[in-house]
Amino acid sequence: MRLLxxxxxxxxxxxxxxxxxxxxxxxxxxxxxxxxxxxxGDEGESLPELRKLCRAVEIIPHPKLRTLLNAAAALPTGFxxxxxYSRSPDFDxxxxxxxxxxxxxxxxxxxxxxxxxxxxxxxxxxxxxSVDSISLLFGKVLQDxxxxxSRLIAILDLGRTRRFExxxxxxxxxxxxxxxxxxxxxxxxGSAAERITVIPNGVDLEYFQPQAVARKPLxxxxxxxxxxxxxxxxxxxxxxxxxxxxxxxVPQAELFIVGKxxxxxxxxLGQRPNITVTGSVPDLRPYLAEAAVALSTxxxxxxxxxxxxxxxxxxxxxxxxxxxxxALQAEVGPDLRVGATPEAIAGEIxxxxxxxxxxxxxxxxxxxxxETHHNWDSAAxxxxxxxxxxxxxx
Numbered sequence: 001m002r003l004l005x006x007x008x009x010x011x012x013x014x015x016x017x018x019x020x021x022x023x024x025x026x027x028x029x030x031x032x033x034x035x036x037x038x039x040x041g042d043e044g045e046s047l048p049e050l051r052k053l054c055r056a057v058e059i060i061p062h063p064k065l066r067t068l069l070n071a072a073a074a075l076p077t078g079f080x081x082x083x084x085y086s087r088s089p090d091f092d093x094x095x096x097x098x099x100x101x102x103x104x105x106x107x108x109x110x111x112x113x114x115x116x117x118x119x120x121x122x123x124x125x126x127x128x129x130s131v132d133s134i135s136l137l138f139g140k141v142l143q144d145x146x147x148x149x150s151r152l153i154a155i156l157d158l159g160r161t162r163r164f165e166x167x168x169x170x171x172x173x174x175x176x177x178x179x180x181x182x183x184x185x186x187x188x189x190g191s192a193a194e195r196i197t198v199i200p201n202g203v204d205l206e207y208f209q210p211q212a213v214a215r216k217p218l219x220x221x222x223x224x225x226x227x228x229x230x231x232x233x234x235x236x237x238x239x240x241x242x243x244x245x246x247x248x249x250v251p252q253a254e255l256f257i258v259g260k261x262x263x264x265x266x267x268x269l270g271q272r273p274n275i276t277v278t279g280s281v282p283d284l285r286p287y288l289a290e291a292a293v294a295l296s297t298x299x300x301x302x303x304x305x306x307x308x309x310x311x312x313x314x315x316x317x318x319x320x321x322x323x324x325x326x327a328l329q330a331e332v333g334p335d336l337r338v339g340a341t342p343e344a345i346a347g348e349i350x351x352x353x354x355x356x357x358x359x360x361x362x363x364x365x366x367x368x369x370x371e372t373h374h375n376w377d378s379a380a381x382x383x384x385x386x387x388x389x390x391x392x393x394x
Contacts, residue, residue: 166190312366
């Protein structure tokens with residue numbers, strides 16, 4: 001198929017869903033043209049690889065001033081600020097020129113922030129990948145986020161986003177999400193159930209695979225973009241509520257916090273004994289390969305936690321909160337360990353640190369689980385069916 005793939009940011013190893021869907025669609029023989037906004041702070045590290053994957057790549061700079069003007073224009077209206085973020089006269093001009101010169105079977109639009117970009121596509125059939133229900137996320141932010149800024153943003157945009165997401169299937173003939181919980185949230189808001197498909201995140205099983213290196217038997221790892229409020233809350237819970245219980249029984253246990261753009265509060269954690277905050281790293285895999293146990297202690301969130309899938313693919317045993325694995329079909333116990341309280345999470349960590357045999361068994365089961373359930377090629381095949389359905393006569 002000839003596909004126009006539209007994203008409000010550059011697909012990358014951090015923006016894993018669009019990046020890996022692009023790879024899988026191209027690998028399956030589709031001709032993909034990527035049009036993406038380049039928001040402030042995105043250096044474009046993934047561009048060389050994207051140009052290899054795609055038939056053509058159009059990158060439209062999206063400066064800070066434009067995002068601020070978009071937010072200001074949305075505030076007096078009922079339109080979600082998150083969705084207004086991506087309004088771009090430059091994108092509109094480039095998209096219309098591309099559509100005049102090229103023929104496409106369908107378009108794929110990524111995320112709530114990309115929804116407004118459909119306005120430039122005329123009658124081209126669209127599959128909208130909502131990824132998550134942002135309304136569901138905002139509701140959890142209001143309940144659990146430690147940051148006043150995050151809660152204020154959620155208060156401002158929650159009602160607007162609920163109304164917008166309740167009409168997604170009026171705007172788009174086919175909508176996808178990563179989990180059943182996100183699908184149910186959209187249906188409860190008013191979107192049509194029969195036009196919303198769950199396509200879980202996959203994991204790049206060739207990129208993330210076990211490595212023949214010795215693991216550090218007392219090393220724990222937490223990964224993620226460390227400027228994201230849910231990750232900040234999770235790692236603060238980890239350090240303040242869980243690790244003291246671990247250190248009581250395993251004083252030499254060390255915690256590595258690995259991920260780009262750590263917030264000042266996260267950087268400060270690195271001053272404590274037995275905690276290392278790396279900041280951005282060129283390759284996450286060596287850190288996962290050396291760790292004895294990977295942790296995902298998210299307090300709130302929606303969709304699938306990619307950090308869990310990546311650790312499992314590396315055969316690194318995972319200990320997580322129920323929220324971190326609620327969208328997975330993994331079997332608790334054999335495939336990964338779960339604790340609902342700080343005491344329970346700490347107990348699972350201590351048990352795994354005390355048994356190399358148990359760590360090896362959980363790691364192997366985790367790898368087998370992602371091989372079976374989280375293959376990007378299967379996700380791309382399902383998307384191709386949806387592109388055809390979107391293009392079929394109504």
